[in-house]
Each structure stands twice: as C-alpha cells, then as structure tokens.
Amino acid sequence: MSDGVEVWSGGVNTWECDEMGHLNVRFWGAKAQEGLAGLAAQLGMPRAFAADGEATVIVREQHIRFLREAHAGAALSMTGGVVEMGETDARLILVIRHPDGRPAATFQLVVEHVTSKEMRPFAWSAPIRERAAGLMTKVPDFAAARSIDLSPVTSTASLQRALGLDLKRIGLGVIGPAECDVFGRMRPEIFIGRVSDGVGRLFGETRPGPASLAEDEPQPRIGGAVLEYRVLHLAWPEAGDGVELRSGFAGCDARTRRVIHWMVDPQSGRPWASAEAVVISFDLDKRKVVDISQAAQEVYRAASPKGLAL
Structure with missing residues (x-):
C-alpha cells in the first residue's frame, strides 16, 4: 500500500477566503480538481483535462471532510492515491495538508473513465491499471465518513x-x-x-x-x-x-x-x-x-x- 504521491502544491489567496475568514469551500474544491488532474497524470493520463484529450475522468460523487482551516497566505500541498478500481470507475483519495503535515481537508472521489466529448464510459487500459497498482492506498481514519452514510x-x-x-x-x-x-x-x-x-x-x-x-x-x-x-x-x-x-x-x-x-x-x-x-x-x-x-x-x-x- 502506498501513502499516496504528491499531486499538487500551492497556497491560499486572500480573494479565495470568505466572510468567515478562511478558505471558501468553492476553492477547496477547485484545488481538489487540480489535484485530480495531477493524479490522472500519475496514472498515465497527462492530457485528461486538456481540450485535445480523447479520454478523461468525470466525478460522479464526492465525499469531503474539512478538518482544519486555511487562511490567506497559508501554504498547502496535496497527495493522491487509488482506493479501488473497477472496470470503468475508481475511488480515489486526495489529502490536502498544512506544511506541518496535519490534514486540512480530504476528498474521496468516485470517478469514471470516459471519452472526453460524449462521456461514454470505457475500460481502463492495462498500463493505467499497472500504474494504479503502485498507487493503491487505504482511506485514512481522518478521511473516513463520520456523520454521513456513503452507502449506494x-x-x-x-x-x-x-x-x-x-x-x-x-x-x-x-x-x-x-x-x-x-x-x-x-x-x-x-x-x-x-x-x-x-x-x-x-x-x-x-x-x-x-x-x-x-x-x-x-x-x-x-x-x-x-x-x-x-x-x-x-x-x-x-x-x-x-x-x-x-x-x-x-x-x-x-x-x-x-x-x-x-x-x-x-x-x-x-x-x-x-x-x-x-x-x-x-x-x-x-x-x-x-x-x-x-x-x-x-x-x-x-x-x-x-x-x-x-
């Protein structure tokens, strides 16, 4: 099992913070989408979110936990891994952390491998599955569902x-x-x-x-x-x-x-x-x-x- 691979690094802009004084949910989500693109590249799909890409992944479901605030000027980084992979779908995990290593937010994403234009699902290729095997990870306790049922x-x-x-x-x-x-x-x-x-x-x-x-x-x-x-x-x-x-x-x-x-x-x-x-x-x-x-x-x-x- 892997601990995940770094898929994104960045920080918090003042204009991304809301009236509560911390990073707004919209921008946590935007950073997670950048992390998803980084994880797709690690899986062998570097053009998954480019206009000329023939295949992409679409998000069917998200489970998000917000664990610690992030304020303007904060540095953040993100790791990603594969929890499980089906024929055309997968459950991925993204963990956003503060510089001291403490988790700030987590995203479990259920994604589907599809054609970029028609969104037609099709099977993951053998090379992608091979890369995914090296990125398999468990959902850490702090990212597990706590107050929400994730049943189908x-x-x-x-x-x-x-x-x-x-x-x-x-x-x-x-x-x-x-x-x-x-x-x-x-x-x-x-x-x-x-x-x-x-x-x-x-x-x-x-x-x-x-x-x-x-x-x-x-x-x-x-x-x-x-x-x-x-x-x-x-x-x-x-x-x-x-x-x-x-x-x-x-x-x-x-x-x-x-x-x-x-x-x-x-x-x-x-x-x-x-x-x-x-x-x-x-x-x-x-x-x-x-x-x-x-x-x-x-x-x-x-x-x-x-x-x-x-």
Whole structure:
C-alpha cells in the first residue's frame, strides 16, 4: 500500500477566503480538481483535462471532510492515491495538508473513465491499471465518513419534489463560460460554490449559537462552517443552462445541523446535483465550534421536512 504521491502544491489567496475568514469551500474544491488532474497524470493520463484529450475522468460523487482551516497566505500541498478500481470507475483519495503535515481537508472521489466529448464510459487500459497498482492506498481514519452514510443511493432530487417539500430557493441563475471546463461542462466545485453563495438565504442573517448569556458577558460573533459533504453529480450543465438551488434542513443535534441541497434545471426540473452537508455554528473570534441552544434545535427539527434526502 502506498501513502499516496504528491499531486499538487500551492497556497491560499486572500480573494479565495470568505466572510468567515478562511478558505471558501468553492476553492477547496477547485484545488481538489487540480489535484485530480495531477493524479490522472500519475496514472498515465497527462492530457485528461486538456481540450485535445480523447479520454478523461468525470466525478460522479464526492465525499469531503474539512478538518482544519486555511487562511490567506497559508501554504498547502496535496497527495493522491487509488482506493479501488473497477472496470470503468475508481475511488480515489486526495489529502490536502498544512506544511506541518496535519490534514486540512480530504476528498474521496468516485470517478469514471470516459471519452472526453460524449462521456461514454470505457475500460481502463492495462498500463493505467499497472500504474494504479503502485498507487493503491487505504482511506485514512481522518478521511473516513463520520456523520454521513456513503452507502449506494439513488437521488430523489427534482424541482417538482422540491416544490412539494417547500424547499427554500437559495440560488437561481445561468452557468457562465468561466464556470465550465475545457469540454464545456460545469466544473465540479461550482455546485458547492453556488451553495455557499446562497446559503445565507436559508440560515438567515444570524447563525444560532448558545443559549442567552448573562448580561455582562459579551455576545459571541457566530458564523458557520461545513464539516462534511457528500455530493452526487447527476448531470453536467453547460454554459447557458439554467440552474436553481433548493435547500432544506434534515435534522440537527446540539452541535451540528444536516442540510440537503439540490441543484436543478428550472426549465425541465431535472436534477443537476445533490448534496448532504453537516454544518456547525462557529465562534468567529475563538475559531471554535459552539453548541446551539435547545430552542434553536427545536426550530430546526420543526423546519425539517420528512423524507428529505439526497
């Protein structure tokens, strides 16, 4: 078993950080996609993400864990490896680390080997399988699913069902050319990036925090962060395609809330992507997770539609 091979190295730009003061999920995802290209090159597909490439890999599913913040100016590096490989698909692991070696974020990616233009699946070649054998690795404990079930699932997302569940619209727009890859398809990080842009409409202006403090205690500044994501990529919008995001709560406890996000085509109603997220309230000064009050928990449970899932 390998520990993985370095597939990317870089850092955090100020403009990649959000109002919470740390690297935004969109840019964690963008760096992971660069790492995926680096891992594809290690597997013998150096042109997998080039316009003239005849074969590529598309991301069918992502499991993401955010373990430690990264702030503007931080240096990061990434290793990648192969967890398992099927006839045309594979499960890959990417680990982003701080310079001291501590993991910052992990991405388990279920990918499929396809023709670049038609996205027709076809078998991995013998040379790729040979290279993959030297990159086989286990999912480290810190990257394993913690609060999200990774069992096979069929998405229930659609605009019609979103309307029936009264899910809140948190985004509406059109995919632009700059949001697409060289093949003209929406890049994977755009989905969670657009969720991040619109999630304030779901949570409101203030994030829930602890029960009321004493009058002489300063009220903490409360923000929010995601701990874990499961993302299903169901279809790939192109430049000019409409996208609508509908979201709702799916339960909570004292520390976390579970949220479901669906990206759908506002015209046809078909789903583009679906995600389950585990989110926290976050003390912006202490940079620590905070419990939310019992009253806030009850509000979230009451607002969680029955049957809402990926």
